Amino acid sequence: MASQIDLHCHTTASDGALAPEALIDRAIGRNIETLAITDHDTMAGYRQVADYAKERGLNLIPGIELSSQWRGMGIHVVGLGMDPTHPVIVEAERMQTEVRRERAHTIAQRLEKKLQREIDFSAVEALAGGEVGRPHFAQYMVEQGMVPDRKTAFTKYLGAGKIGDVKSGWPEMETVVKWIIESGGQAVLAHPHHYKLTRTKLLDCVAAFQHAGGQAMEICCGLMDRNQSGQLKKIAQYEGLLGSCGSDFHGPNKFGLDLGVMPPFPKSDEVLGVWTNF
Structure with a gap:
């Protein structure tokens, strides 16, 4: 509705x-x-x-x-x-932007280790056009043929509890x-x-x-x-x-x-x- x-x-x-x-x-x-x-x-x-x-x-x-x-x-x-x-x-x-950038680099490192493939971080940044988040990694992974679609990227690598789900660094609620x-x-x-x-x-x-x-x-x-x-x-x-x-x-x-x-x-x-x- x-x-x-x-x-x-x-x-x-x-x-x-x-x-x-x-x-x-x-x-x-x-x-x-x-x-x-x-x-x-x-x-x-x-x-x-x-x-x-x-x-x-x-x-x-x-x-x-x-x-x-x-x-x-x-x-x-x-x-x-x-x-x-x-x-x-x-x-x-400003502080959240700093945490988000550090988090994005951590996600890239974790994905590289898990997939045994290089993640071109500059390419992910280009897709984002600004601050990098998990959806941008998902898009990059699809374009690079690492996964068939964005849903798979989240289900296997980026969703809650997966290797790309980085919570460290965020402030307390x-x-x-x-x-x-x-x-x-x-x-x-x-x-x-x-x-x-x-x-x-x-x-x-x-x-x-x-x-x-x-x-x-x-x-x-x-x-x-x-x-x-x-x-x-x-x-x-x-x-x-x-x-x-x-x-x-x-x-x-x-x-x-x-x-x-x-x-x-x-x-x-x-x-x-x-x-x-x-």
Whole structure:
């Protein structure tokens, strides 16, 4: 179901397929009224099109998706509504960029050892056109004939728990939540269903997130099913969290995921939307 609000999507400033301006055009074409560009560890895409979105009448909320870890596992936290000029978020972006670059080199080294083949890092950088992430390695591996498709690249080498899944270096979840809050924003626990946690562990994660100052969690995200959305809604209600929604759109794909595609958001008397604060 298409929503008029999408608070989680990506551009070429991180690992998305569309340039920021093209993403704005697509959002308007899909009748989205409120959008947040949440590129991984950077607000560059938002800054590039903030004025353009305003000119076109789109309510563009400042956003970012920060990488972190909790109990040694990777957790993503979306920040919404930060002051993009605040020194805390600017410094956070610088530090995350440094970690991301070191991480990319580690991934390349691990893949070389596993595959017994050289990884041309400059070629991966060229594919990225900016900061290198796992999707760029996947694309490189396909083009070099190392794997038949991107799905195989993640299933065998780059997905959770695989050789290319490098978590070391990311700050603790508590730290990135504080960055967001200190920059005037609200912290949102991103796509909780992706982490494959038991209910008990997910509740522990939510509790730690709240203790750090987190205010919301995504309860309607992309192609998750209604059962997953319903379970997350109950957790948000029980814990007193605001709800957020987003497609996590990275670019057109064969599965039908697009901007605004997500399960329907609950009624406001069930869970209050985080966007009501902007």
